[in-house]
Amino acid sequence: MPELPEVETVKNVLLPIIKNRTVLKVDILRKSIVNNLEHEFIKFMKGSKFLNITRRGKFLIFHLSDNKVLVSHLRMEGKYYELPESFENSKYARVVFHLDNNMKLCYDDSRCFGRMIMADEASYQNIQSLKELGPEPFDIKDVALLYKKGQKIGLPIKTSLLSQKLFVGLGNIYVDEVLFKSELHPLTPTKSLSMSDWENVVKYSKLVLLEAIKSGGSTIRSYHPGKDISGNFQTQLAVYGRQGQKCVVCHRFLRFIKIGGRGTTYCPNCQPRKHPPLKIAIVGKIASGKSSVLEIFNKHKFLAISSDAIVHQLYKDKVIQNKINKKFNLPEDGDFIVNLRNHLAHHPLDLAKLERFIHPLVKNEITNIFETSTSKLLVAEVPLLFKAKMQNMFDIIIGVDINEENQINRLNLRDKEKSAFNKRINDDNHQFFEHLADLDYIIDNNKDKADLVSQVDTIINKVLSRLNQSL
Ligand SMILES: [Zn+2]
Structure with a gap:
């Protein structure tokens, strides 16, 4: 969808082409594009001279002779271009204006969502969709x-900026860019923006849009603003379309969430969430002490849940048991867990299949538990966070690290079947090191309990400081 910079570019490219040209005749090839009756529109345009084009938000305003005005919105795929009269129309041509210089101005729209509205100089600004614009x-x-208007809005800042009611011009691409530059988490409630936040939003909106206009709009999908104009702004986008890649400022991985149905990319480090609840994941190698860390959060009365406990709970559900039995042809009788363990011991490759089934269920459970809690910090121990690609669910990720000697000692205390664990240690450690750049805090759990408590309390206080609170 063209955004403001593209529409501005269309305006700038089109004006010298049609200025002072008179329309001799109009062909309406798709009636739905024109908001008025066909014969009215033809009569309206015939003999009209194009005097000027202005832009309001993403609307193009064609100023015609006799105080007439044609308002045009390109919506998804609409585009204008000029052709000599001797050339065939494209198959997507919807409205064709024949001009007095042997040229025609074609309006193409493959999806036919664009609209043209007849109006006049005195009243066009009262058209409902124009009137609502900021x-x-x-x-x-x-x-x-x-700032004052924003105080009354509880919606996320991304949603309010997209609405065009506070001010116009930011679509899905540029709103992500502006929030990144303003260091604002896209879910921040609009009413909690400070005066200096608003100053940043306005400053960077102007900057980002001006830069985009200067480079002719971005080249999103097949959109071409006009002849010989190909934008190159997209290559300069810092966050939009870069989910899973590294932040250009801090080199942490960018996150992707949906806000009001719109895909949103942001940097969890440069745009830290500062409003409750903060969602925290605890990850780490096997036997690194994740549960002990979780327990410390629990003692401070924050919601603290363990994915392992959720999995155990899920395995008690008859419906889930039946689904897994069917999947792996397990016997219906006997102990479910014993049967499953036996099966996996003989079919190690089925573990991945089991995980693909169980991970989404765990994700759902965590989401549900989080949604019903009023705790300011929502903490989950998720050993498989990266494998299950659950990073996007969390604001903060804490890693628990331990050296191999201590790790093995702890495992020996737990279980003597060491060989079974060896492989898991390797896998786990590999995942841990691969994702170091995703971690906000690392706990070094090689000392005693008191040291662990002090490290966790320090982290909790740092996290709470985002909410201007402390333990
Ligand atoms: Zn960053």
């Missing part, structure tokens, strides 16, 4: 007014 970002003089 000011142009370049016209904002009084940031305090935005």
